[in-house]
Amino acid sequence: LHHDIFEANVYVLSPQGKIIELPNGATPIDFAYRIHTEVGHRMVGAIVNNIMVPIDTKLKTGDLVEIKTNKNSPGPNEGWLKIVQTAGARNKIRQFLIKKESESRKSMIDEGLHLLKDEIKRRGLEEKDYLDHEIYKTYFGELGVSNYEDMLFNLGRKQLSAYSILDKLTKKKSGFFDNLTKIIAKNNDVNERQKISSQSGIVVNGLTGLRVQISKCCNPIPGDDIVGFVSQGQGIKIHRVDCPNVQPENIRKRLIDVYWDYPSIQAKRYEVDLEIYGMDRNNLLADVVTVLSQQKMNLLNIHADSEDSQVKIMTKVNVENAEHLKVAIANLLKISGVHDVRRVIH
Numbered sequence: 056l057h058h059d060i061f062e063a064n065v066y067v068l069s070p071q072g073k074i075i076e077l078p079n080g081a082t083p084i085d086f087a088y089r090i091h092t093e094v095g096h097r098m099v100g101a102i103v104n105n106i107m108v109p110i111d112t113k114l115k116t117g118d119l120v121e122i123k124t125n126k127n128s129p130g131p132n133e134g135w136l137k138i139v140q141t142a143g144a145r146n147k148i149r150q151f152l153i154k155k156e157s158e159s160r161k162s163m164i165d166e167g168l169h170l171l172k173d174e175i176k177r178r179g180l181e182e183k184d185y186l187d188h189e190i191y192k193t194y195f196g197e198l199g200v201s202n203y204e205d206m207l208f209n210l211g212r213k214q215l216s217a218y219s220i221l222d223k224l225t226k227k228k229s230g231f232f233d234n235l236t237k238i239i240a241k242n243n244d245v246n247e248r249q250k251i252s253s254q255s256g257i258v259v260n261g262l263t264g265l266r267v268q269i270s271k272c273c274n275p276i277p278g279d280d281i282v283g284f285v286s287q288g289q290g291i292k293i294h295r296v297d298c299p300n301v302q303p304e305n306i307r308k309r310l311i312d313v314y315w316d317y318p319s320i321q322a323k324r325y326e327v328d329l330e331i332y333g334m335d336r337n338n339l340l341a342d343v344v345t346v347l348s349q350q351k352m353n354l355l356n357i358h359a360d361s362e363d364s365q366v367k368i369m370t371k372v373n374v375e376n377a378e379h380l381k382v383a384i385a386n387l388l389k390i391s392g393v394h395d396v397r398r399v400i401h
Contacts, residue, residue, distance in 0.1 A: 067118045081114050081140045087122045088144035097124040099364040109336050111138045129394045167210030174217035216296045219280045256320030259313050266290030272401045273298035276325040278377025283313035324373040328399035331368040334392040335361040342390050350383040
């Protein structure tokens with residue numbers, strides 16, 4: 056009986072001397088949720104026998120366990136489900152993730168609707184007509200969504216742009232291209248515009264003799280919706296359509312249509328800045344570098360800062376296209392302790 060009890064369970068102590076019974080193989084996360092749900096949700100680290108340890112450390116009988124919490128903690132992530140041993144902790148984590156996903160989705164849908172309304176207003180369109188769910192149905196497949204709500208959600212997450220969606224609906228150029236009509240007409244006949252492909256893999260319709268450059272502020276990559284800004288003395292600067300630097304009205308009047316020349320960019324690589332947020336732990340930076348290497352990304356720069364058990368990793372990488380980046384971000388989010396990865400716009 057003695058053997059069975061101590062093989063099946065571990066008995067650890069709280070800082071107050073309370074004995075907590077946990078199944079063999081339990082971790083500090085199980086301990087935190089056994090103390091209180093909010094302790095688990097706000098957990099950012101653990102101290103066992105006065106030593107800071109990773110949150111997936113296996114506890115032993117007699118360990119003195121202290122949980123470090125932070126009210127600004129993002130809370131548990133999917134990776135915790137693979138670590139915990141107790142059903143109670145697992146259920147509480149699942150409930151938190153479901154609630155968080157629901158709240159996040161609603162917030163993103165509201166943001167998407169706001170962006171769509173702003174673009175409708177900017178174009179001088181009738182709001183009631185362009186908020187009608189039915190007119191978007193034809194484009195769901197092309198946009199990679201299954202319904203109107205998903206479309207707004209992806210708008211809010213910046214995976215789609217209201218500019219591009221309304222362009223598909225209106226089937227015509229917006230008024231702010233009018234200032235460039237004369238320039239285009241001088242270079243090419245309106246009905247016989249020549250495609251000019253730059254070394255950067257961008258196609259510009261109707262403009263010759265101008266240098267084409269990828270903008271450093273938003274670093275667009277193949278797969279992003281892009282627009283060209285005609286600058287004075289610096290040629291055409293290519294931006295993502297959602298880049299804040301091309302939103303002011305005086306800037307939008309100097310934008311032109313540009314496209315990715317996919318056949319010419321098969322071997323090209325493009326720079327992207329990423330910010331990776333997570334809980335500070337041993338070997339986190341090494342794990343990030345390993346994942347980027349596995350995704351066949353060239354690592355150009357990496358730097359990490361930590362504060363209150365939280366870490367922010369800034370890195371610059373070379374990627375092939377938006378799909379390549381999407382897969383890499385998904386794999387980074389699988390790293391234990393990582394809870395957010397963001398693409399940076401300077």
